[in-house]
Structures are given as structure tokens and as C-alpha cells.
Amino acid sequence: MSSVIASRYPAEYSKIEATLPGGSQPWLRLLRAEALKQFSGRGFPSLREEEWRYTNVSGIEKNLFEPRLEPSVHQVDKDWLENYRLADCWQIVLVDGYYSAELSNLEGLPENVTVKSMSKLLEADAGQIEAYFGQAVGIDEHNFVAFNTAWFTDGAFIRIPTKTALDKPMQLLHIVTDPNRLATTRNLVIVESIAQAQLVETYVGTDQSYLSASVTEVFVEQNAELTLYKVQCESEKAYHYGGTYVKQSRDSRFSHHNFAFGGMLARSDIHVDLGHASECNLNGLYLGIKRQHLDNHTRINHLEPHGISREVYKGVLDGRARGVFQGRVVVAEDAQKTDSEMNNSNLLLSNDAEADTKPQLEIYADDVKCAHGVTVGQLDEKSVFYLQSRCVDEETARNMLTFAFANEMVFRITHKSLHDLVLAEVLKRFPQQGITQDWL
């Protein structure tokens, strides 16, 4: 066992410590100190850690990404940003790790819904945060969470009060504008009982190398329903870590749609703890081209009886891209009558692409129905032949089928402008986009 190379980041911490929010809160100071200590010990996760065996993040240590010390929005190209703003949505914009009220748009948001900057709320009413912070994920999860806990500069706090249904989605737009920037946000989303909401997390950045490392804790309380979309379109040179940690109470419903398009190296963690008779749907699509490395890590913990989970992840890998899927379903001893299905399919389009997949079932209860399936392969030759027999040339046939494979995840999006944005991103990554668009 070779010793782990010490991280260069802890040494920089003293420079920013004073500027970090929540310094007046003893509980947060303590938590940050613990997180820093843990992070200093081992640095970013290494390939030796089972959950990271396919994803090498040592590149983060090669560049020393620097956090912005105070919020600024002057550098934001507003026209460029418009491309990613969804129509018919409320917007919360986070620039380089800071909440920007100026760029956000919360017009017409029902008054009882709370949307606040984490840093502001930590000063005004930290109690609201303390009750939830770190409850869905602890720093012992892995060192990205510890890093985020110690380093986070800001984030969004969203609370949908009980018996409230939002009639349009809320978009959480994370943008990074500078080269070599470190953007670390921490978000809290609370959907109270019998409330209903849709949330879209969008990650974009200008064409630079940077690190975006965010953690979002989500609480879906009794009988509530939340649909969360994550559209990751980071720059091709960027590193991305996005962790979503969800706690579901009794009878709640949670759906997640995860689109991984951008980033040189992008890792996404989605962990869901299911309460009694709650339901969760995890959908994902990763499209890797060039030298991209896209890692999707999911974990579904069935902690109580009668839970239902469904998971479908699809990957299309071209160029020298590498796609990783790691999905784990854990059924605790008491979680009888659990019903769980997981599926991961991968399409390899080039000789240099690689798919690594690791679906896992860990079951401690007997009265359960659990299944998982994995495929890695090419397009079905019979389908290609069928199309050819209908006078479609081979290349078009292959493109059509590849598109159809990916589109299965896209057409599930019900919101029009979000659907169009995702579709556009998908088409951008297809080789013969002209042909593809013709038959849409």
C-alpha cells in the first residue's frame, strides 16, 4: 500500500477560512473543522477506494483550483447565460459558488415558499439550516463530501411548505465563469408533507478548466412529491462532482433524471434513503465523447417495508470516452415487501470507448423482489437490417437507433423548455446531427 499523496488544498484553507459563511455558528465551525481534518488525512478519494475504483480524480491535485473570495457577477456573459435559462421556470443562479439575487428570477413565487442564500440564512436564521444540514449525508461518506462541507461558500436553501404545489419548475443554475475556479456549493431542499415540486439543477461553465463540487441534501417529507432533474453541461475541460443525497419519509415520491453531458471528468452521486412505502425513480443518461470520463454512482437504501424503486441508466460512449455506472440497492433487514428493479445499458460506438458497470444488490430481508440487469454492446444488427430493408441507408439506420436509445430517457421529460434544452444537448453530441434532426 503506497502512501497517499497529501492534498495541496488544506494548506490553502487558512486563506479563505475567514471569508466562509457561518463562522459565527459553533456547530458549523466544528463540522467544518472535522471535515477539514478528515480531508487533510487522505485528500480526494483514490482508486483504492472501492466506490472510486474506476474514477481517477488525481487531476484535481495537478491544478490548484482557487475559490472566489467574494461574490461578483460582472464577469457573467448574460447572453450566453440566456441559452441555459429555461422558459416558464423560476431561476436561482449561483455564480462561482455564490448565490446571485441579481441574476435570479423568483417573480410570482408563492410567498410561503422559502428560497434563500445559504450564507445569508446562516447569518439571519441558522436554526433553519442546522436542523437539516448533514442529516442526509455525513462527511464520512467520502472525502468529496468532507471537502464540500469544509469549503462551501454558499448555496441555495429551498423550502416548499406543507400542502403547497408549485405550478412550474424551479431552476437551480450553477455557473462557473473563470479559469481555474473552484466552485463549492451546498444546497438544502426541503419539501414538506403533501407538498409538490419540480426542481432542475443545471451545471454550466465557460470553456475553461475548473472544479465544480456541489452537494445537495434533499428531504422529501411524508406524502410529498419531488421531481429533480440534473442537467450537467459543464465545460469540456472541467471537473465536476455533484452529490445528491435524499431522505424520503413515509409515502413520499421522488424522481430523479440525471443527464451527464459535459465535463472532462464528471462524477455524480445519488443516494436515496427510502421510508415506509415510499417510491423512487432514478433515470440517467450519459453521453461520452472525446476523452470524457462520466461516472454515475447511485445507491438506494430500502430502510423500511413496502418501498418501491426503479432505476434505468443508459450510456452512449464514443471516441475515447469512458462511462462508469455503479448502482447499489440495499434492502435492510426490516424492509420486507421491497420491490426493486435496476437496469443499465451501454452502447459502445468506438474502439477506444470503455464501459465499466457494477450493479449491486445487498439484501437482508427475504420477502422481496429485486432484480438488476446490465448490458454492454452494440446496436442490434437485426434492427439495423430491418431499417435497411426499409430503404434507410446503414449509417442513418445506426444513427436513428442510437438516437432512439438515448431518446428513451429524454422523452420522459414533461416540461417543454427543459425537454428542448436536453434534446439540443443530446443532438450536439451526435456525429451526424444534421441527419438526426431531419427525422425528428
Next chain:
Amino acid sequence: MSASAKEIEQLIGKEYKQGFVTELEADTFPPGLDEGVIYKLWKIKNEPEFMLEYRLKAFRHWQTMKSPEWAFVKFEPIDYQAVSYYSAPKRKEDGPKSLDEIDPQILEAYKKLGIPLDEQERLAGVAVDAVFDSVSVATTFKSKLKEAGVIFCPISEALREYPELVQQYLGSVVPTGDNFFAALNSAVFTDGSFVYIPKGVRCPMELSTYFRINAANTGQFERTLIIADEGSHVSYLEGCTAPMRDENQLHAAVVELIALDNAEIKYSTVQNWYPGDKDGKGGIYNFVTKRADCRGENSKVSWTQVETGSAITWKYPSCVLTGNNSIGEFYSVALTNNYQQADTGTKMIHIGKNTRSTIISKGISAGHAQNTYRGLVKVLKGAENARNYTQCDSLLVGDKCGAHTFPYVEVKQPSAQVEHEATTSKISEDQLFFCQQRGLSAEDAVSMIVNGFCKEVFKELPMEFAVEAQALLGLSLEGSVG
């Protein structure tokens, strides 16, 4: 297959029947392991020069290694200095030359196990190499095999008589430093079987080895090496038992299979080491490295295993599919009951073109047992048109047990097709109800369903093993049904 219900019912309620101890005078090394012990071992076994080097190299490497912790099993750390690394039934003079000279008590012991060595010659059946504690005690049918040119003998004998052959292949599939237990085995292995099937020969009978740990406080480290030369075919069976003892005993074997062009090896195991008692006391730690190298074109290796014994099983019979068009197969039934733990599965490494592999794994977990399937399917860049199909099903009997599935799939070749499917469920109420409605008792119904669940694997076993496997399954399920 209709033997199942009744036989199983009879078997349920029986204790571990192989749990007797045979009182024998034995030469046993005092516990402990250092280079001196290895030297003594080498000396006592009268091995060629290169073996000393081989063993010491493995031992030195082993000292730098740590016991692996990634497997889904829990056990107290093993004190490797408290184990005796050599125990041989005491021999008169130079040891037995024929069956008549073998200690009748050993023969008796084997009889209890159902391998009547002396009857073998009359039964036109299986040639048996029996390994008792650490040394091979008898090899039957030697002369007949010799006629066909097949070498089937204890590995210690092979080391003396065919040192070049052994040197060429030993450790070429499982190198000395492969893993913690393989390194330990390479350093201290005492005996095992050696098989060489010459070019174009179809082995006239099934070969078989029976392993038994008898002495207390000993570990068994056997080494099996099977080489199937071009165009040959062999079917090899392996069975294991051990007496009931309160302490845990270590069994760390290494099996290497080499299949050259157009050769085929079929390796079947019925593993029934003592699993410990109802409260999880005692039992064998079965930490085994098994690997096959399909070196030649169109070669084929098929692993079939029925794992019902051992307190802990840690075993991944693997296939390295080097040759073009080679085929690897893995059929497994792993049954765990009471406090048994099994972490087992396979690795299929596709290197050659048009290589194919099939994995069928059935796990049954009852009582407080934990049963894990862990497998790797890896398709390297050159493995054009590689094909894998994996199916792992788990059956849970009782609400205190666990069943886990950890497959790893790594594909670097776009023309490869890899499929993996897994399901976990309990015996469905509908199935039970249907059987009961047809007049079967609940227990019969469960046995029948479990046997049906494993049928895909049992049909791969040679006949006599299939019957034994079915019976074992019922026996191991004892107390968990109803």
C-alpha cells in the same frame, strides 16, 4: 432427478455425516511458519531444487502482504503461526506402493465418505486420488491411465518424476504473488493432484480427487495442476470433507488449469467441508484460488461447483480466455445455512477474439447466513466479438439471512456483447401452494423448488456427483425449511 424429495426428507434431521475423526498416527510439524519450516517441508518431500526457490519466493512475498478485507465475510484474524503446515499419516518405510499397503484406517475413513478405494477397480468408474490432510494417500487406476498416456498422480510425485513438466506450468496461471492465500499456498503446499493429458487423448475415465482434513490444528494447502495438451479432453471431479471440530481450520488451495489448442477441461467440485455447528462455531475457512488459462485456440474450460460446506467460502474459479474462440463456463450453486458465509463467483477475462463465456450462479441463503456473488467480466481491447451471458439468481429462505450480488463488468471492445441479469426473491407462495395443493408437504415442496432452482447447474455435473449434490443440498437446508 425425482430422487429429490424423499431422499432429502431422509437426510433432513441428519447431522453432518462426514464429521468423524479418524485416529491415526501422524507426522505433524509443530505449529508455526518461517523459512526453516519451508526448508523442512521441501526436504521431507524430497523435491527438486527449483521448488525451494519457488517456495521461498512465495513466502517472502506473502510476508509483505495483508489478508484481504474486501470480501463480504467476517471472521477473526487468523494466526498463521498457530497452524501446523504439515501433517501426514505415518508411513511405514517408503509409503504405500499399492492399495494393500495403505493404512486400513484411512481406507475405512474413505469408505465412510463413500469412496471405496479398493472397490474402484471393479467399478468401471472413476480414478481417484485421495488427499488425506496434507498428502496424497492413494491413486487408483494408475495403470489403466498410463496406457492412455495420461499422467494422474500426486503433485509431490510429479515433482520428482516430471520436474520439467511441473516447472513449466506451475505458477503460470496463478503466480506466487497473486493474492494473499495463493502466496501462502505456493510457499507451503504439501500435496495435491497433477494431471497431464497428452495430445489428442480423450481421458478414458473421469478423474477424481477427494480431500479430507483429519488432524486438528492443521491447515490444508493442496495444489492441483491440470494440463490438457492439444486436442485432449478431461473431466475432473473434486470432493472435500472434514471432521467436526470446534475450532476453525484453514484450507487454502490453489488450482491451475491449462487448456492448449482445442483442449477441453471440465472441472467439477462438490465442496462439503464442515460448515460449523448451528451457532456458527467451528468450521472450515475455505480460501481457494482457482484459475484456468484457455491458452490455446478453441479451448474450453468449464467450472461446475456445488458449495454447501465451509464456515466461510472465498472462492472465484476464473477463466482467462487467451486463445481465440476459447470458451469459459461457470456453473455454481452456493448454499449457506446457519452462520455460514460465502463470497464466491467467477472472473471471465476475455483476451482472444470470439471468446465466449457463460456464468450461471445460484445462491441459496438460509438461517443467519450471508451469501454473496462477486464476479468480474472483463473484455479487453483485442477481444473482438467477445460474448458473455451472466445470470445470478438468489433465493432467500428465512428473514435473517442475506443475499448479495456484486458483479463487475468492464468492457473495452465495442463489438463485445455482455449481458448480466440478477434476481433475488424468496420461494413464491404460489409455487408452494401449488405443490401443497398437489399433496406434497411444505418441506417436500421447498426441497423440490430449491432443486428446481438449481437444476441448470446440476445438469452440468457428472451423474454420480449430481445425485450427491442433490442430497447435500437437502442436508444443508436442514432446520431452515417449514
